Structure formats: structure tokens, C-alpha cells
Amino acid sequence: MQVSHTGLAGQALQMAHWLGSHDQLRSEARPGAADEDEEKNLEKRRMGMNSIYCDLLFNNSSQLSTPRPPTMDSTAALRWARRTLKAFEGLGHSPWLHEEVAKRMQERLAFIKLQPLIWVAWEPLRSGLAGVRKIQERYPQAQCHALAKQAVELKLAEQALRPPWWHLARWIRPVLFSQQLPDKPAQMLWANMLLHQSADPQALIAQWHSALAVDGFVMFSCLGPDTLREMRSAYAAVGWAAPAHEFTDMHDWGDMLVHAGFAEPVMDMERITLTYESPDRLLNELRELGRNLSVHRQHGLRGQKWLAQLKTVLETMAQPDHEGRLVLTFEIIYGHALKPQPRVKLQAVSEIGLDDMRAMLRQNPKI
Secondary structure, three states, X not given: OEEEEEEEOOOOOOEEEEEEEOOXXXXXXXXXXXXXXOOOOOEEEOOOOOOOOOOOOOOOOOOOOOOOOOOEOHHHHHHHHHHHHHHHHHHOXXXXXXXXXXXXXXXXXXXXXXXXXXXXXXXXXXXXXXXXXXXXXXXXXXXXXXXXXXXHHHHHHHHHHOOOOOOOHHHHOOOEEEOOOOOOOEXXXXXXXXXXXXXXXHHHHHHHHHHEEEEEEEEEEEEOOOOOHHHHHHHHHOOOOOOOOOOOOHHHHHHHHHHOOOEEEEEEEEEEEEEEOOHHHHHHHHHHHOOOOEOOOOOOOOOHHHHHHHHHHHHOOEEHHHOOEEEEEEEEEEEEEEOOOOOOOOOOOOOOOHHHHHHHHHHOOOO
């Protein structure tokens, strides 16, 4: 399988990646990429090409400019969310694509001056265990809170992230594992490749806001609307329903952040193109990525005849400029936003709590 990446929406660096084999990844900077003079080469040993996704689910909100796409089967989404934990147990590690996106999102931390004292790893098993370890290395003095809503997922994350008893880090600054928000507000919240999985994304963003201290920030990524665009076109050409539900645009995510109380949201995106040598290899990968959760999908079981027809349809996705390999695009959306000082709504009679008054005085010492 081969992988290529195209940076968009303000991305100065465009990257192209090739998988020389199933267990090796090599990355090189394209000649002439803006603001990047050095060629980047890396080799990464991989534990396989396993990736797991549970797709997003949106709620309607009259206060937002865009209602949720009407193509998500909420029951199927919640059922798949529970099933992914069994798949994680079989993998023994986080999805490769999640780790790759986490590595790219960490590069954006170099532009943020705030050094968190407390940070939250939101569902670390799904977002990428290797990515969490890298952030621990970046902020060695910060306290990490690993949060997962399901006990099984929290246990697996603890087994992977807790150092052995003889390691000094286990006792000096241990990772705290919990199913609840930390008692003290955090300066950073890390949520990689999770928002498109949520059954209630607006409620999830509100939880992120509650977990952060004033002037704290959230770093997140998710799938965008161009994901699986080649497969959608192939399905439409033969009159089939879409192979997946619709994904939300990054501008709408920005609106949701502002609606939840965040400020200065910064959004950008890139497209990651995967290529496969055969329909079987592509289907094996998609089975690990998730399921078709569209309400328009065909229900019930389908036989070998339909499977053979599906493989024929997938072969139309082959492109000459990719050496005749099957091409599949994933749009990755990145975003970060700050939690600002709370604003007091002035009325004829306004009441200000003591804690809010103290925060206002600290923010504006001239008052």
C-alpha cells in the first residue's frame, strides 16, 4: 500500500509518503516546498496497517448555521462504538493512521508558547498511545490525565501508558487514569481523531470547554467531507447509496467551537491519499477503519455475487498516475481554540459570583 499527503488551507509544507513495504514507512519533502529547505527522511516500523474508526454523529441545533447531516444511523454508530473496544483488544495498539495524524498535529504545538502544567489525553487508546507518549516527552514536568469513558478502554490505556514499577517516572509524575474530568482545570486538552466519532459532538465540545482552565487550549483532529470521495463516486456511478455518511466541514466545526464558548479557533486541513494493490486489500483496510453507518445503506446480508460485483466497482478507482493502484482519500481536519475569560452578560440587575469577580480582577488589574 502507498500513501501520499497533500497539505491544504494554509499548509506551507506538502508531503508525499510511500510505503516501501507493509512494515516500513518513508517520508520525503517535495522539492520546492515553501518554508522547508531540508529534506525530511524517516523510517517507522509498523505493527501492521490496522486502523479503526467509529463515524461521527451530529445533533441538530437551531443556534448553529448548519444542521447535522441527515445520513447518520445513530443506533448503528453507538453499536459500532462499543464493538471497537474488542477490536482494540485484538490489535494491542492504536490505529496507525491515528498515530500518523497525531505526529502531524504535534508539530503545531511548536507554535504555542503556553507550557501546560496539567493536560488531558482524551480517550488515549482511540486517539493514539504513541502520540500521548510523545506529548509526555514534550512536557515532562506536566501532569497527564488520561480520560476514557469506558472502563475497558481505560484499563487497556493504563496497561500501555503506565511505566513498569521499577521505572522512576511511575513514581515521580505518574499518569492519572479516570473516567471523570480532572478535579483541577487543565491548560491543554488533546483529542486526536475523536470528534467525528462522537454521538453528540456539541456536548463533547462542551465537556472539553469545562475541562480547561481560562486561557487553556484544545488540540483536536477529525475526518472531513472529502473522505472516501473516490469510493462515493464509484458507488454513485452504478446507482448505489453512498458507502458512508456525510462528514462535517471544518468551518462548521469552528462555528461549534465558538458556540461552546471557545475563542480564536484556527482550522486547517490536508488530504491523505492511500493506494491499494487490489480490492481485497482495500476492503480489509476498510473493515478495520469502521462501518457504513449511513441510514441509506442496504440492510441485511449480501452474498458472494454482490461481493464480486463490489470488487469490480472498486477496480474503477484505479488511476494511471498511481501505477494503476486503487486510490482512496481521507480528509483530515485540524483545529485548536482557546478558552477565553468568561464574559459577564449585563442586564438591568446583574449578579457576579465571587470567583468570577476574582478572575476578572486578575485579568484586569486596573479595575
